[in-house]
Amino acid sequence: MASLISDVATLKRIAELITRYHQLPFSPANSIPGSVMEATLGIARGPEAEVLRTYDFVDVIDRKNHFGWQVKSTKLATPVTWKRAKIENAGQKRTDARKSPAAAQEVGNEIIAFCNKHARESLDRYDLNEIGYARLVVNPNNTATYFERPLVTMASLVLFHPENFTWEWSEARTNANKDQQPSLAAYDQKRVRWFSWYSENQLHFNNEKAWWPALGDPNRIDFNLPTTKIKLEELMGWLESLDDTAITTAGPTSASGAGDDQ
DSSP: OOOSSOOHHHHHHHHHHHHHHHTSTTSOSSOOOHHHHHHHHHHHTOTTEEEOOSSSSOSEEETTTTEEEEEEEEETTSOEEEEEOOOTTHHHHHHHHHHOHHHHHHHHHHHHHHHHHHHHHHHHHTTOSEEEEEEEEEOTTSEEEEEEEEEEETTBOOSSOGGGOEEEEEOOOTTOOGGGSSEEEEEOTTOOEEEEEOTTOEEEETTGGGGOOOTTOTTEEEEEOOSSOOOHHHHHHHHHTSOGGGOOOOOOSSTTOTTSOO
16 A cells, blocks of 8 residues: 655665766755655656646645655755745734734734644645655755655644644844744743744744654655765767667758857
């Protein structure tokens, strides 16, 4: 029976594909773009998987088995942008949140409701039974970590529970980086910061590490990334060796040469 969470063989396949991509001469030195991770998951999960390329909650779906995945890929120290949480009258509500703890909590609850609604919309739109989280972390020591975990199901629709968070306005600090700029911040009962909502509606997931499985967990794989790239000349030579019947060259669009450079 198909499962939302990938088996060991599929996790290894994902690691192999990411490793091969990282060897390409034009791949970034210390990161894997989200679009590459989405395509990798789509390939590894087989022909039923489909990469959406939309702004929906899910990035990859399996229509046949009613699965979906939200995919994230960042460097270890890069904040995870959960989404752009666009709520009605955001500017005024942000001003109110600066002045009143009650208003701050109300806006925070609305942000959580927005996130829960976004997940539910993808469940309904794509006829999904389960949505999982597919996460790639690129570490600074030429290693990477990939894991998967379930997020929501039709039987358990709530992604985040609003009662778990206290929302407060957080002012900027001197020489602040992005995560230290003015924001509406969410804290749990232990005063751990979970979210930051910024003026451009970006919602950062500050405590995303709470979702990471421990080293050795069966849903996690850690692997080395190549320290050298394939030479561009080698890649071009390999491309040249391919069957040229698969390559088409566009010619003039008409006898008058309309397709030629002017």
